[in-house]
Amino acid sequence: MSARRRTAELARPPEGRRREHWRPPRGRHRLPPEVIARSQRERLLAAAIDVVAEKGYAATTVADLTKEAGISRTTFYEMFEDKGACFLAAYEAAVDVLTRRVATAFEAEQGWLARVRAGLEALLSSLAAEPRLARLALVDVGSAGPAAQRRYRAALQRMTPFFDEGRDYAPNGRALPANTSRMAIGAVIGLIVDEIEEGRTERLSELLPEVLFATYLPYLGPEAAAREVGEDAAPAGK
């Protein structure tokens, strides 16, 4: 399945409206079993995002998931061992989509400053467009136990190469602390999580100057970081 298709499956309309999921025709249909299984799995992953976003991970039950996805309990247990395994799969799918979007935007630009700006813009706009996905990927994951927390860390690690280029770009690059990239990612994610917690997910794109500053800061120092953010933000600029 293409990335675009999965993105569409995982995409959610703004809060409040429930999107109808496509379901195979009822009764005796001729779709091959693997197609049905795949669509059931996708519905289930989408349901996991919806339900966990609405009720929180702790309160979510397997019954909630099967009801939301319109599948039987038996089918659920054929696919996943338990609620946790289903959540992890939904989580992986969501992170895949996000990381791919960031990577595509990053790689389309030349020069670290512009690349990081494009990558962060893509991250913020993706999260803003899909508030439930944003909450699942960055907030609810914390309460889903050690396995989910490790996946979350691994997902953050996938962003490291985007930041590491800053070390080559920075005049002082070699003198910087070993964990500079990890810390810059932590700052960006921390600022984003605070916005989500404050209920401003849909306005995340407005956070761009602050996350850009937090990203440039450890590599360039405050003066140069502020200057570069300012130039980026200028209306005459790109």
Place this chain on the structure above:
Amino acid sequence: MPPSSSAPIGPKDLGVLIEDERLPAGREDLLEPLDPHSQRERLLVAIAEASAEKGYTATTIADICATAGVSRATFYELFKDKDDCFHAAMELSLADAMGGIVAVYSPDKPWAKMVRDAARSFLELLASRPTFARMAMIEAPSAGGRSYELYASGKRVLQSLLERGRDDPMEEEAIPSSAARAALAAAESLIVGQILAGNTERLPELLPDVVYITTVPYLGQEEALRQAREAERERTAADS
């Protein structure tokens, strides 16, 4: 040196901050180290251990009692429910963390020195209490309720202390108001990563990184790098 690194912090600031947040501020009223003969304290250690193993959400009162070797009846004599027990364990952790910061705080100390000392105290505390470190840094942020509030209060105190670095009005325009929050998030993320990787005992080695990221918004790159080297020198000198 820029003025912000040498400006002392106001004399009553820290106490007021901690009081404003209604945080437990000292170690005096707490048993230190934890008393293995106290059932209450065994339960506090047990909830930290059990939630480190399977996550706070999945932890049951049965898990906590089994880990502590304490009966269910005793648990309910001491605590209302799981959340109540978790909250008590978080209070203990916060008291330790704030106590560590109060201990290195002095009104005459330059800001940068205070950051170096506070960061070292905090990292060493986490390293010395791995299960509590995990509970406070990983489980509490997503636990919700009163325990989350304690975690958030502790963070606000640290954030206010960092913002003292910004006492030069010229800087107000130059850096975003979220700089201290972002710096703390950066340090926290690094610490959490190390805890999850099983390197809690080695957290003090992150001191130069933490000092760099928390001072760079206010002192600039070169001075922050100098502060990071100085912090590492102080730490290794104290070790040997």
